Amino acid sequence: MNIKFYENNEKRMLGITLKDAERHENNNMALHVCQNRANILENRDILAQVLETDVKRFVCANQTHSAHFVHITQAEIGHGAFDAASAIPDTDALYTYEPNVVISSFTADCVPVLFYNEKTNLIGAIHSGWQGTIKEITFKLMQHLQANExxxxxxVQVIIGPAISQEKFEVDSDVYEKFKALGYADAFMYFNEATNKYHIDNQLTVKTQCELAGIPSSNITIDPMCTFKSEDGFSHRQDRATGRHLSFIVRKED
Structure with missing residues (x-):
């Protein structure tokens, strides 16, 4: 299975599944966009084996491009693992302190964010498409963690995963104005006169949200892979019927 690990050690595993022609539906991991549910469950089972766990330890959300986040406890473990109906509803970020739980996020051009605080056993995953970014889901979750957790x-250590690059993320003025209204994204946008389109770097905007919340820049890593240009990437902009990557983070405990 084609997987990119950012960490894989005795303390935790975090990474992202990539396209794989040898797997069903090119290694699509999402039940809400698939040709056959059994294919996805088989892909997830193989991922679980690689992670030395079981699919019943996965937690998945019904992502809606919101700014909603949920604290996962023992009661929610397994939600969304085998069917979309049981996924955590209307949620785009999950965090937990539970060990040996696969916290997940699904993306195909949107920005996946994985994070952890080793001192408190906190781990989490965020799905930040452009709508989630202008709603400041990452900034709001980090503020919540500081104030309430x-x-x-x-x-906090942050990994910003593969997403559509600024070159390929072209938008009209309506989206540009929403990013401009944030007040800190101007440096991550440019206008292409030839196409009359704006280009936005969603990854750097999310990185700035982490920094504004109080996470040191040195604690943030960005994966430069463009999901549109890379053969390993699922790109919704390139193919509306495409599958999804699964970004994962697990804290190990015997």
Whole structure:
């Protein structure tokens, strides 16, 4: 299975599944956009084997491009693992302190964010498409963690995963105006006179949201892979029927 690991050690595993021609539906991991549910469950089962766990330890959300986040407890483990109907509803970010749980996020051009605080056992995943970014889901979740979960953001490590690049993320003035209204994204946008389109770097905007919340720049890593241009990438902009990557993070505990 084609998987990119950002960490794989005795403490945690985090990474992202990539396109794989040898797997069903090119290694699509999403039940809400698939040709056959059994294909996705088989793909997830193989991923679980690689992660040395079971699919019943996965937690998946019904992502709606919201700014909603949910604290996952023992009661929610397994939600969305085998069917979309049981996924955590209307949610685009999940976090937990539970060990040996696969916290997930599905993307195909949108920005996946994985994060952890080793001192408090916190782990989490965020789905930030452009709509989630202008709603500041990442910034709001980090503020919440600081205010309500006694999380020192100086201790948080962030990995911003593969997404559509600024070159390929072209938008009209309506989306440009929404990013401009944030007040800090101007440096991540340019106008192409030849096409009359604006180009936006969603990854750098999300990185700035992390920094504004209080996470040190040195704690943030960006994966430069463009999901539109890379053969390993699922791109909704390129193919509306495409599958989804699954970004994952697991904290290990015996």
């Amino acid at each position: 006694d999380c020192d953001l100086q201790d």
